[in-house]
Each structure stands twice: as C-alpha cells, then as structure tokens.
Amino acid sequence: EQARIGVTGLAVMGRNLARNFARHGHAVALHNRTAARTRELVEQFGDEGTFIPTETAEDFVAALERPRKLVVMVKAGAPTDAVIEEFAPLLEPGDMIIDGGNAHFLDTRRREADLRRRGLLFVGTGVSGGEEGALNGPSIMPGGSAEAYASLGPLLEDIAATVDGTPCCTHVGADGAGHFVKMVHNGIEYADMQLIAESYDLLRHAVGLEPAEIAEVFRTWNTGRLESYLIEITAEILDHADPETGQPFVDVVLDRAEQKGTGRWTVQSALDLGVPVAGIAEAVFARSVSGHTGLRAAAAGLPGPRPNSADASAPGLADAIEKALYASKIVAYAQGFHQIEAGAAEYGWEVDAGAMATIWRGGCIIRARFLDRIRAAYAADPHLPTLLTDEHFAQALGDAQDAWRSVVAAAARAGIPAPGFSSALAYYDALRAGRLPAALTQAQRDFFGAHTYRRTDRDGSYHTLWGGDRSEVTA
Numbered sequence: 152e153q154a155r156i157g158v159t160g161l162a163v164m165g166r167n168l169a170r171n172f173a174r175h176g177h178a179v180a181l182h183n184r185t186a187a188r189t190r191e192l193v194e195q196f197g198d199e200g201t202f203i204p205t206e207t208a209e210d211f212v213a214a215l216e217r218p219r220k221l222v223v224m225v226k227a228g229a230p231t232d233a234v235i236e237e238f239a240p241l242l243e244p245g246d247m248i249i250d251g252g253n254a255h256f257l258d259t260r261r262r263e264a265d266l267r268r269r270g271l272l273f274v275g276t277g278v279s280g281g282e283e284g285a286l287n288g289p290s291i292m293p294g295g296s297a298e299a300y301a302s303l304g305p306l307l308e309d310i311a312a313t314v315d316g317t318p319c320c321t322h323v324g325a326d327g328a329g330h331f332v333k334m335v336h337n338g339i340e341y342a343d344m345q346l347i348a349e350s351y352d353l354l355r356h357a358v359g360l361e362p363a364e365i366a367e368v369f370r371t372w373n374t375g376r377l378e379s380y381l382i383e384i385t386a387e388i389l390d391h392a393d394p395e396t397g398q399p400f401v402d403v404v405l406d407r408a409e410q411k412g413t414g415r416w417t418v419q420s421a422l423d424l425g426v427p428v429a430g431i432a433e434a435v436f437a438r439s440v441s442g443h444t445g446l447r448a449a450a451a452g453l454p455g456p457r458p459n460s461a462d463a464s465a466p467g468l469a470d471a472i473e474k475a476l477y478a479s480k481i482v483a484y485a486q487g488f489h490q491i492e493a494g495a496a497e498y499g500w501e502v503d504a505g506a507m508a509t510i511w512r513g514g515c516i517i518r519a520r521f522l523d524r525i526r527a528a529y530a531a532d533p534h535l536p537t538l539l540t541d542e543h544f545a546q547a548l549g550d551a552q553d554a555w556r557s558v559v560a561a562a563a564r565a566g567i568p569a570p571g572f573s574s575a576l577a578y579y580d581a582l583r584a585g586r587l588p589a590a591l592t593q594a595q596r597d598f599f600g601a602h603t604y605r606r607t608d609r610d611g612s613y614h615t616l617w618g619g620d621r622s623e624v625t626a
C-alpha cells in the first residue's frame with residue numbers, strides 16, 4: 152500500500168497531524184531526521200490507522216502515491232530549507248511539498264518561486280491550534296496555487312476542525328498568503344490576550360475583585376457576545392489555586408510574558424505595509440515591557456496617582472469593562488483585517504476576508520462566537536472599508552462609548568496600564584475625527600525639510616518659504 156500523504160518532522164505537531172490523517176482513514180508515510188521518533192509513533196499509536204514508517208529520504212518518497220504530497224513539520228527557518236533541499240531532488244514534476252511550520256511568509260514566497268521553477272508545487276500553510284488542534288482538528292490556512300489546493304484541499308479539509316459542518320480550512324491565496332494570514336491571526340491573538348489581561352487587571356485593582364471572583368465574571372461574559380476559547384481558559388486559570396502554596400495560581404506565575412516572534416513579525420510587516428495595527432503593536436510591546444525587569448525595578452519607586460484619586464469600585468465598572476473589551480476587540484480585529492487586505496494588495500493575493508473569519512471559528516486559539524459576526528459583516532458587504540462601519544459593530548461601538556471612555560479614564564486615574572484599551576479608543580477617535588493634527592505635522596515637515604504640503608482648498612503641492620518672506624510657492 153502507498154500513502155496518500157507523508158509527514159516528515161515528527162515532533163509534537165508533526166506527530167499529531169500524522170495521527171489526525173491516519174484517524175481519518177488516510178495512509179500516512181512517516182519520516183523524521185532521528186528515526187527513533189518515527190518508531191515511537193508507530194509503537195504508541197500504530198493502531199490508530201495505517202502508518203508507513205520510513206527511515207531514509209528515498210524510502211519516504213517511494214512510499215508516497217503520485218503526485219506525492221510531503222508535509223514538512225520541522226522547526227521553521229534553516230531546518231525547513233534543509234529538509235526541502237533533501238527531498239526536492241528526489242521528487243518529480245507535479246509533486247508537492249507542504250510546509251506546515253511557522254514560516255515567515257516572505258520565506259514561503261521565496262521557496263514557492265524556487266520550487267515552481269523546478270516543476271514542484273509548494274504550499275506554505277498556517278496551522279493553528281497547537282498540539283491539541285493538530286490532533287483533533289486545527290484551523291488550516293493553506294497558500295500556494297489553486298492547482299495545488301485542488302488536490303491537497305480535500306485532505307486538509309478532512310482533518311481540519313469543523314464548525315456547523317464547515318471545515319476550518321480554505322485556500323487563502325497564492326504563494327505566501329497562507330503564512331501571512333496565519334501571522335496576522337497570531338498578531339490578533341496577541342491583541343486579544345492583552346485586552347483580556349487588562350480587563351483582569353482592572354477588575355482586580357480598580358474594581359477590587361479577587362481572582363476567583365474575576366473567574367466568575369469571565370464565566371458570565373463567556374455566555375454572551377464575548378464567548379470564546381480565550382475567555383473560557385481565562386476563567387479556568389483564575390479559578391485555579393497553586394497546589395503547593397494554595398495561592399491563586401495567577402499570583403505565583405512570574406509576570407513576564409514571552410513570545411516566539413509571530414506578533415513581532417505582524418508588526419514588522421504592518422510597518423512595511425503602512426498599516427496602523429496599534430492594538431497588536433501595543434500587545435507585543437506590553438510583553439516586551441514585562442520582560443524588562445531591570446528597567447521595571449529601576450522605575451518601581453516612581454510616583455503614581457494619589458491613593459484616593461482612583462474612583463475604585465465605581466458602580467458599574469465591571470460592566471463597563473465588558474463593553475470596553477468588546478469595543479477594543481472590534482478595533483483589534485479591524486486592524487488585523489486591514490493588514491490582510493493591504494498584504495493581499497501588496498503581494499497580489501485574492502484573500503476573502505469573510506472566509507478567513509470562517510476558518511478561524513474553530514480549531515485555533517482565537518476561536519470565538521465573535522468571528523461569526525465578522526463573517527456576517529463581510530457577507531453583507533465584501534468591500535467593507537473597515538469592520539468598524541459594519542452595522543452591528545458600529546452599533547456596539549456606539550453603545551460602548553460611555554463605558555469605554557470611563558474605563559480608559561479609570562485606568563489612567565488608578566495608574567493601571569491599559570495600552571490595549573486606550574490605543575483602541577485612540578484609533579477609533581482618530582478614524583472618526585473630521586480633522587487630524589496631521590495638518591500641523593505636515594506643516595512642520597514643510598518648515599524644517601521643505602517636504603511640501605497639499606491644501607484643503609485646491610489641488611497641487613505647495614511649499615512656504617519659511618526662511619524668507621513666507622510666501623507660498625508651487626512645488
């Protein structure tokens with residue numbers, strides 16, 4: 152028997168994806184640099200389906216049905232290139248390499264172009280949901296050509312999570328589109344987590360609730376429009392007591408949030424594309440601030456607000472936080488979808504925004520009821536300029552006005568950092584402002600650098616002779 156698909160790289164992710172394929176009735180060829188991992192998989196899970204273990208690259212390739220489909224699940228970066236170079240020479244035109252690792256989308260573009268020249272298909276695919284998702288149904292974001300998706304898609308859709316019978320997998324767009332969208336998805340995840348962390352901080356230190364009480368608040372929120380995996384696990388974490396000390400678990404965890412880099416990539420790409428993803432950037436920087444322990448220790452004695460200046464336990468603050476969280480979440484997603492649109496325009500992809508919301512509804516970390524709303528927003532208007540103007544979201548933002556502003560003000564008065572909430576509000580206010588002080592900024596640029604400006608009342612570019620008689624000249 153030959154295998155429908157092969158997986159090389161059998162650490163947690165590859166092993167679980169291979170088992171997922173096998174459990175769905177697809178014979179899977181297995182390969183790993185260190186053969187012990189391959190043997191281990193078959194020993195432990197061999198009864199879950201048809202596995203064809205191989206040790207050499209040649210045997211792995213020979214075990215695959217044609218056109219061959221090799222899933223590479225190795226450490227992203229140089230190992231991915233090494234594995235591609237190991238297998239590509241053994242393949243024939245029409246065969247396909249699928250990179251399910253967390254590759255940077257620009258690497259994926261490079262690899263796709265290179266393999267295309269060699270007659271091979273290359274699919275860089277985002278896989279979200281961690282180990283658990285890989286085994287039981289991830290959200291899958293494949294890029295590459297439509298031709299590649301036509302033969303690979305059904306297999307991926309088979310192992311993806313499903314919501315209301317719809318698989319959380321669709322063809323995202325050409326070459327690096329899948330990894331790009333996965334990257335932005337991770338950026339949104341950072342923003343979402345940051346907003347939840349700020350909500351917790353405010354509930355704890357402005358409202359004055361204990362972690363177990365906050366768990367109850369999150370549990371209640373999870374029955375409404377904020378229902379999501381992240382809110383659900385937040386409640387569980389806050390309810391958990393450290394078995395060793397009996398303290399709330401959240402109090403024994405060191406307050407330093409680490410990152411693997413996809414949030415940073417999202418912001419770097421947004422800077423290149425000129426897309427203001429302020430909420431995602433604040434989330435990345437908030438993690439960065441948390442890690443600067445020396446800086447934090449040096450600043451720890453700096454003055455804050457006078458103790459009575461915080462209107463702690465202001466009535467209704469907890470409800471206001473729910474509204475601020477929802478409004479800020481809308482902003483974060485609006486920024487992420489803006490980046491997807493800008494990336495698609497820059498790199499020549501046709502990405503269906505509504506379809507992205509659809510495939511994030513299950514399998515991945517940001518899965519949430521909210522994504523159905525985004526899907527509906529793009530279904531109602533595929534050319535929506537921003538999620539903020541969708542009827543439902545505009546209404547929610549309108550309803551949140553007092554609450555959102557009072558939460559940001561309460562945070563400032565209490566000295567509780569809320570960069571996610573405040574930057575989301577600032578973005579919202581900037582977009583809806585009729586005039587921005589950018590007029591002054593541009594005038595300054597003309598003053599010191601003769602960078603010229605345009606006028607509100609007629610076309611053309613102008614420069615004022617600031618160092619001379621201050622008359623205006625056409626630039």
Ligand code: NBP
Pocket residue numbers: 159160161162163164165183184185188224225226227229230233234251252253254278279280281282
């Ligand atoms: P790791 O990222 O820890 O990679 C380990 C695998 O890479 C092993 O199979 C290892 O082989 C192989 N490998 C390395 Br390292 N260098 C190699 C080389 N030069 N040649 C051949 N093989 C090499 O595994 P993972 O956590 O399962 O993640 C796999 C991919 O999936 C990564 O790109 C990751 O970013 C991505 N991803 C991970 C998650 C997650 O939650 N963990 C989620 C989504 C995506 P060995 O056994 O011989 O050392």
